[in-house]
Amino acid sequence: MVRPNDEVEALLQEYADLIAITGGEAFKARAYEKAARAIGGYPADVSHLDAAGLKEIPGVGTSIAEKVVEYLRTGHVTVVDERRARIPAGVRQLITIPTLGPKKAMALYENLHISSVNELADAITAEKLRDLRGFGEKTEENILHGIALMRQSRGRILLSTAMEAAEDVVAELSRIPGCEHCAYAGSLRRMKETVGDIDVLVAARRSAPFMDALTELPSTAEVIVHGGKKTSVRTAEGVQVDLRVVRPDAWGAGMQYFTGSKAHNIRTRTIAVHLGLKLSEYGLFDADGGERVASRSEDEVYARLGLPWIPPTLREDRGEIEAGLRGELPRVVTERDIRGDLHTHTDLTDGLTPLEEMVAAAAGRGYAYYAVTDHAPNLYMQRMTDEKILAQRERVRSLDGRHHGMRLLHGTELNIGPGGEVDWPDAFLQGFDLCVAAVHSHFNVGRRAMTRRLVRACENPRVNVIGHPTTRLLGKRPGVDADLDEVFAACARTGTALEINAQPDRLDLGDEDILRAKDHGARFAVDTDAHSIPQLAYLRYGVGTAQRGWLTPDDVINTWPLRRLRRFLRKDRTD
Structure with a gap:
């Protein structure tokens, strides 16, 4: 769940942007930016502080403290709502484009009536920006690159955001009776810099209590799929969480399967085939008789494939299989x-x-x-x-x-x-x-x-x-x-x-x-x-x-x- 500090930080940063867009004093915008950073980095939960306590945070004065108290009490800040109402939603969308600041976003709206990312991209293609003061061919290139960056990252979240959400879910599910193991897997476990969605795995004999619990968590805003084998939800922050439950004796195979990149998993399954085996999320099986030969732990699965345990962060098919077969996997820093x-x-x-x-x-x-x-x-x-x-x-x-x-x-x-x-x-x-x-x-x-x-x-x-x-x-x-x-x-x-x-x-x-x-x-x-x-x-x-x-x-x-x-x-x- 999002910390109250992070919510307040986002609100104050938005207000600073709104001040800049509407031509407010630069020093005032900077003051709100500084206060936003200070509250975001403050170790204690600001929702437990009154105005006097808030003013002890560096950069938070009386006016800002009053706004924070108002937000924590009502969920709104009157002056922020008023500033929002003065600015078209499309302009607020424009300032999310990397390389495009609030003043340029407002200039585009006032001069060319541009109020969406698609309209801006079309205007650049038509070379309409070049005659505006403060714009030019280089500015157009920078904005187009910013649009590409935004579109590329859409649907992906920072590693830290995913980690916070995943650890909250894992902590909640781990408390449910019958849970023998619970952990996150996928690209998050591989520590990729951005994550598309969060994979969570539970080892238990019954799946229903966990599937139901995920849909009922306070952080769950939308249920996408609710089933016996897989449940997917979207959190209030827009993060998708996919939950799967496996039997305890298949835990290792499940973690290996749902952690590795697609390319890594293809390599391990290919090795299994060459050994007369079949590898899935349920275990490593003899291809002929169907007998399960490894599944309880990842170490066991990798060992049966002739490999050492491979750190999750290396499972990208970038040479880790070959290094493992040669006995040359590095002891990575921790x-x-x-x-x-x-x-x-x-x-x-x-x-x-x-x-x-x-x-x-x-x-x-x-x-x-x-x-x-x-x-x-x-x-x-x-x-x-x-x-x-x-x-x-x-x-x-x-x-x-x-x-x-x-x-x-x-x-x-x-x-x-x-x-x-x-x-x-x-x-x-x-x-x-x-x-x-x-x-x-x-x-x-x-x-x-x-x-x-x-x-x-x-x-x-x-x-x-x-x-x-x-x-x-x-x-x-x-x-x-x-x-x-x-x-x-x-x-x-x-x-x-x-x-x-x-x-x-x-x-x-x-x-x-x-x-x-x-x-x-x-x-x-x-x-x-x-x-x-x-x-x-x-x-x-x-x-x-x-x-x-x-x-x-x-x-x-x-x-x-x-x-x-x-x-x-x-x-x-x-x-």
Whole structure:
């Protein structure tokens, strides 16, 4: 079920967009955006807070707190409804297109009476936008690409959204008497970055109690199919959940069947046929006599096929079958292997939580070390100064080792400029324990320029990690156009790690790029880029993506002991 915090975050973000569309003050829109992020990242349930409690959240003032209380009490906010009424629904649909902002959406409506995505696509085809102020051929290309992204992602949801819904369903069904096992399967278990629907499997002797229970869950908004073998529902958030119940003695076969990709399952069934067997969701059977030879556990099923147990994240038919037959499957990295997070933020810049609280939360996760990497000054909206970062460094040093012996690293997230330059001169950067560098603007400089930009950042002796390397936002913004193989080779050559950013809307690098970068010999850092305490838990999504890229603990620098990590961060230089 959706957290009240997430509902309020969405409402306040929508209001910020409505203010922008209707020509309201920019500072007011930014205030609501900031409050939305703060409430979304707040660890406690805001539905239990009154106005006074809400105002203790950074960025939430009296007016915003009153609106939140009104929404939590009535389900509506009067001023939001009034703004909605002033804007055609089609315009609100237009601003969901990646690359198209609220002001341009309103301009399209006022000048060309465009109020739907299809009308916009037709207008671009007819070249009607080019004469509008602020538009042009390049703008048309960007909008068309945004429409394609939106249509491509329609019907698919982020991994994190699917995970939250699935874990709620699994928790509810697991409480029902007679449940021997319950788990999610499918692409969610394989940790794909987006998921079409959620597959849930139950092991029990009777299916009816579970099928009925799914249709009656508070989160269920629509029953699509209700049967004895399969029940499908759609949640209030629009997520489809498919439930199947198998007998306990077929649990392993069911999980193997409903987890693997289509291509992986074809390969395992082909192996079965060559062994005189037949593989289905009910078990592995002798093809002649029909006797079941394996089914209770996945290990048993794979072993009877001559394979080791294959981690779900590898079941994509990308060489895992061959590696298993050769006895060369990797021991992929797990959350337990991660010793620290190397990219996080505090409220000194765009984070929501004070330094001391972020450090305490990280220590509670059992980390051996933890890095604070607030933004450097070239992101002007963060208002970073030399004095602020040096004062933070003193606070970091004073906290070092005070939480269960966890060591603290003082770092920064540098901005990679159009020419590959970064914030602060080399002499100032010497004082940091590590530097993450990332592209935050000028995304369309061209392939050659973008490649050189990233390579130059890798070659900087003070840059240790390239953060969210492609800058993609899933379903919203494509990755930059660059020769990534050249960038990956530069990372391997210079001893610069590539980040696997665990933010659910990034997961950047993605699994296919990780596989290519690994072939070049690059190292990786799985980081959360956390801006609040709850986001530290995003690590699971970064680790899942790393597994899909076949990474082992040795490939990931923040699995290493601190001494080895510090040697890597020096990039073989002497100061």
